[in-house]
Amino acid sequence: MATIKDVAKLAQVSVATVSRVLNSNGYVNPTTKERVNKAISDLNYRPNDVARSLFKGRSKMIALFVPDIMNPYFPELARAVEDVTNQHDYTFVLCNTDDDIEKEITYLNALQQKSVDGIIIVSSTINKEHIQHINVPIIALDRILSSDLSSVTVTNREGAKEATEYLKEIGCERIAHICGPENASNTVQRLRGYLDVVKDEDWFLSSYVVSGGYNFDKAVEVTINLLKDHPEVDGIFAANDVMGVGVMKAAQSLGLRVPEDLSIIGFDGIALGKTTSPSLTTMAQPIYDIGARAAEILIEHINDKELLRKREEFTVKLIERESTKVRR
Amino acid sequence: MATIKDVAKLAQVSVATVSRVLNSNGYVNPTTKERVNKAISDLNYRPNDVARSLFKGRSKMIALFVPDIMNPYFPELARAVEDVTNQHDYTFVLCNTDDDIEKEITYLNALQQKSVDGIIIVSSTINKEHIQHINVPIIALDRILSSDLSSVTVTNREGAKEATEYLKEIGCERIAHICGPENASNTVQRLRGYLDVVKDEDWFLSSYVVSGGYNFDKAVEVTINLLKDHPEVDGIFAANDVMGVGVMKAAQSLGLRVPEDLSIIGFDGIALGKTTSPSLTTMAQPIYDIGARAAEILIEHINDKELLRKREEFTVKLIERESTKVRR
DNA sequence: CTATTGTGTGTAACCCGTTACATAGAATAA
């Protein structure tokens, strides 16, 4: 690979002049500039980003932490972050953390050593202390990690409330909830939204809430148990779509008709919900927009270290599909 | 951030000695070593990887090109590559190419400028010429890009043949095929496997093959048309699971029972196939293993520039689920 | 007892850019 010295030699100028041409700063005589550009293209020269990074202390890389890219919520998020990242000439690094704090810390260190410019984090385990000594901008996504971090989230509680109310509206009289893992903040929010609607109903039982850990197989299993114990349940709000589809699978395996016998609503709005028969009604998040916005805010922080903390909250939107009865 | 000089000063040695301790090479007196290690931990020093990369000309980064991480086949692949990558202390860079050669070339250049150590590519557009002047090891995944590249693929043709034969065995008498996009090499292979079985059947019609572009919505659409034109079709081999689920959706929307009226088999073995009712019978690829193996071979190439080209082919395996009639 | 090898450490060049600073001629201002 040609270096800036080779270009300088061929164009008969100093490396400083070549650098000026490359970065369009300082004075360069148009004739000289042309000579340098010719040398650059003749040698097919491309500046070494590593050397640049070393001097600048910045690497033009952005990392995204997700628990597991195999969870279908994350690919769209990752895609959004990558797209924005690329538009701004950053390179995108993906880190699967398994919500394992050890792995997260290892990544945090490795990325710092690589002078990564910023990190977007979806995590249930990282807290203020883990990141206080990190001098790279961090954005919390989907969940809030620390009071002094910018974040992009959604109206989990309100959305959950709306989902549950929707089930009531269409005529469900016993509504259960399959919630996520206890340690995730959005599990708590969505559960609260559900309880906001049902806790004062005379039919409400605490056993109408069971945890499916945001996991398909677990959701199938707990739903089967729930429906066996409580055949009166005619509506289920699943805290995410993966579990919503699990609930549908469970219902169908028990011979229940969806939505005639059981209405199901999910949360997230991932593509999976469109593939089932019947397709899944859901409270959809603008997943791509969330990821894109997080990346934009991160880049703002990178460009302006003094930028104040931002908190942005997207609203979720009901998508009526086939897993719920038609509104009367 | 502390530098090696700070450590050297604190430990009262030269930077060379610190470097020797860090890299465990050369002679270092045990006492000195201890002093250096103390200084390192006192300062919480971590070597700057950018400086290291500049000197070494290697960055400890590996990139994966996929058409689109939102296609559910790729997250598992990406996960595998990332896991292996991490085990060997590499950082994982994900690139969504949309099978757009412009984007691919842009990435190739950007990664070279970053001294990336190796690239794993899934692409239908990149060919020999695009990569001949690239001096970084490249592995072709899922599809073969160039005769001189190591690759990891699956037995597409044999798997397709087996899938089609399976439909025959369970009693299907008119078997159609929803194929992938024309430009993908595995589309061609899977189509050949299908034709190997059916081309000499007296019932076979060329209109039994339609393209669904590996896409859910497209597959739903073309299947509806196919089944309207050819109500005699009682078995469909979809070239991937996403389309297989689309076929199921189409069949159910037409009021057909699966598998009683129509048996459906997919290809890939992604998690999606387990979520539907009925669940999707498929020719499963060992997706994780494929990705992991590609990453391992890449690392072998990185460590040994003289390593000969390797061609590894994984076999696919029938997973009988509920979308096909039971074998008589 | 000298020659050789092993041990332990430091100096400085190198990787490849960027940029502060120096220099100098040309253009403009006073």
Next chain:
DNA sequence: TTATTCTATGTAACGGGTTACACACAATAG
């Protein structure tokens, strides 16, 4: 006409590591 500013370019330090080479002393060999 002289002072000042603008234009144009070069030299060299710098970023933070790694390592070739030099040097010195200790241990072992002959």
